[in-house]
Amino acid sequence: MYCILVYDINEKRVTKVLKKCREYLNWIQNSVFEGYLTKAQVIDLGASLDKIINEEEDSIVIFKLQSDKYITKEIKGIDKSDLTSNFV
């Protein structure tokens, strides 16, 4: 499925979260990732992030769509991602 992940993490843990997200997703811009994951990968990533974050201080939101066919993406200014996305 197509995922957009955004995080707001205490700086003590942000490097670990960034590294973990990079294993699964494409970086778009500061604290935002996107990419295609299987259900198993979503579960794996979620479990890994659960081990890193402090639930009292940190926040992660994962938007999940079955397909990117319903979404369009508008970019203003710099496109910071390296991704050559197929649905811009």
Add this chain to the structure above:
Amino acid sequence: MYCILVYDINEKRVTKVLKKCREYLNWIQNSVFEGYLTKAQVIDLGASLDKIINEEEDSIVIFKLQSDKYITKEIKGIDKSDLTSNFV
């Protein structure tokens, strides 16, 4: 339509961008907004942001969906938004 807006803005302009986004959307967490906009509102917001940002330095990505019916949202840790979303 349902929109997710993420920004990465030079601190000189970030307050103006934040204020403008708040006029149209609901804040979710650091530099992330969501909400329902008409096509006209998307155009208005875009035009306002174009006037504020520096296209060489700043980046805004707006994800647009016709409906939220295809999207699910998973929150880890704190739900920083005030929004009582109807599709969590």
